[in-house]
Amino acid sequence: MPVRYASPYPIGFAHNTSSRGRRRPQRHKDVLHTQGGHRANDFRCTSCRLDVSLDAPGTAHRNHCPNCLASLHVDRRIPGDREADCRGRMEALGMSVRPDGEWMIIHQCISCGELSANRIAGDDNPLALVRLALRPIADPKHASRALLTL
Template structure:
């Protein structure tokens, strides 16, 4: 498919695009989540616990039948230095990234980013030089 064709959506595809500008209760932490903050075009995760819900097949279409909780499992730092949350569906295993929002809890984001350092796959020996 050529680049121009990939950018043009059919009318049928456009009818499924859904932006979320409404409040909701987070299915994971139970907190009330208000509409989007600065820097986001739609709300797709809880700003407190960073969980999401598996709603889309393609971003914004709301066509997924799964509806499982999307657990935040990591942070992806894009080339432009923007952070995205990596989510994995707890029901079906689907993985998707979502841009962070301006009101996301900074401590929760930092804990998520630092988590791999607390679960190293090898023993860490402080004070010893590497033999490599």
């Protein structure tokens, strides 16, 4: 005789057992939204799923994850304008240094291929920044592969 386990469904309830058609109920989220439907003081990273505060030390417009340095394609020309139509995920390609010594993260949009430079923030993961800075030394063909995708 097979062992029966307790089911959360009533006896005789027929439910879809395929994982494709089944949706779990979502938990209630206590999030305040602005008029545009975005969260007011934070965002969730599309790469590592970390909840990131928009209040970043050292920058006025937080647009990348401090943990994995991934970003979203939200700005068109001016930092903070949030006018880009693409909204694709941007991958951190490398680092650049301004003449005044400030580090910049070079991102490339996975959807449209556009490149952008973003200031680092005070709470960015130092290990991730160093890994990104050393990437051309560790993989000399990385830069040429990135240029070929343009």
